[in-house]
Amino acid sequence: MLQGRRHIQPLQQQLLVVVLVLVPVxxxxxxxxxxxxxxxxxxxxxxxxxxxxxxxxxxxxRRPGQVTITQRNKTFLPAVVAAPSGSRVDFPNQDTIFHNVFSLSGPEPFDLGLYRAGDSRARTFTQPGTYRVFCNIHPQMTALLVIVPTPHVTVAGKxxxxxxxxxxxxxxxxxxxxxxxxxxxxxxxxxxxxxxxxxxxxxxxWVATQHKNKFGQDYPAAAYKR
Known part of the structure; x- marks a missing residue:
């Protein structure tokens, strides 16, 4: 038994050295x-x-994340979101009405379609770019989504x-x-x-301009009263 322990001890020391080398600094x-x-x-x-x-x-x-842009009171919250490329963005509808989230800008334009209150849809953005996000039903709803090629990103305070x-x-x-x-x-x-x-x-x-709907057309006058 004593001889067996003497044989094991050097092996334990070698394993200890290997573990110490592999631990990242x-x-x-x-x-x-x-x-x-x-x-x-x-x-x-x-x-x-x-x-x-x-x-x-x-x-x-590369450190993709997961962020949320909520639809509430006919408003996108928060109005400005930044995330690393590869991140998933959730768009939950917390209103009592339908919404249709879309963007015609950026390298990956998207249209999430019409969905009811309580539902949520998501999209993963693989390419860096700037997306102006709107609702096809309510023209007053606007947000800015910025996808960047680095995890080191933030939004400045007011x-x-x-x-x-x-x-x-x-x-x-x-x-x-x-x-x-x-x-x-x-x-x-x-x-x-x-x-x-x-x-x-x-x-x-900078000069403010009215954006178009997802078909590239002006919103109908009735949309501004919804």
């Missing part, structure tokens, strides 16, 4: 807290801003402030809204250090 993320300043015309409220960071030297990790937790490395940080051209800066995230970039979006040239 976790690197603390570096906080990136910055501000987006939006230039607008007098009296105009800035649109919500989406920010995302793409690694410069390596490919972004005050323009945002925070992203990034592993150490170099990134291209992009800010965008539906009313302004995207703006990008390069940043370096370092463990234990903070980065505080400021980005500026110009929405001063």
């Amino acid at each position: 976790t690197v603390l993320a570096g906080p990136v807290s910055g501000t987006v300043r939006t230039i607008t015309r007098a009296g105009m409220t800035p649109a919500a801003t989406v920010l995302y960071a793409e690694p410069i030297a390596t490919a972004a990790p 005050d323009g402030r945002f925070t992203l937790d990034l592993p150490p490395g170099s990134y291209r940080l992009t800010a965008m809204s539906e009313r302004a051209a995207p703006v990008s800066v390069e940043i370096v995230s370092t463990a234990g250090a903070s980065v505080s970039p400021e980005l500026v979006l110009d929405e001063s040239e």
Whole structure:
């Protein structure tokens, strides 16, 4: 028995070494807290801003998620949603009436068809792009869905402030809204250090236009009274 234990002990030591080598090393993320300043015309409220960071030297990790855009009181909630490519987006109808969610923009236009109160439909978005989402019955219902090629994404607060937790490395940080051209800066995230970039979006040239229904036609006048 004693001899058997002596033979087992070196094997246990070898297994211990292997286990220690295979355990991944976790690197603390570096906080990136910055501000987006939006230039607008007098009296105009800035649109919500989406920010995302793409690694410069390596490919972004693939981490699809699941997000929800709810239909309630003839409104999409939230009105602006951002998610990594490959994510599933659920569109539950929490109203007491029918809705027909669709988008004619982005690389993957879609039409979820007509569905009743209490039902929900979903779609998975595999390609990055910007989708303006509408209801084919109620023209007042609008939302913005932004699919990005990185899991490092957020929506800035109403005050323009945002925070992203990034592993150490170099990134291209992009800010965008539906009313302004995207703006990008390069940043370096370092463990234990903070980065505080400021980005500026110009929405001063934006002009509101009425969108079309899913057939590319104007909504009937009665639709604005529903």
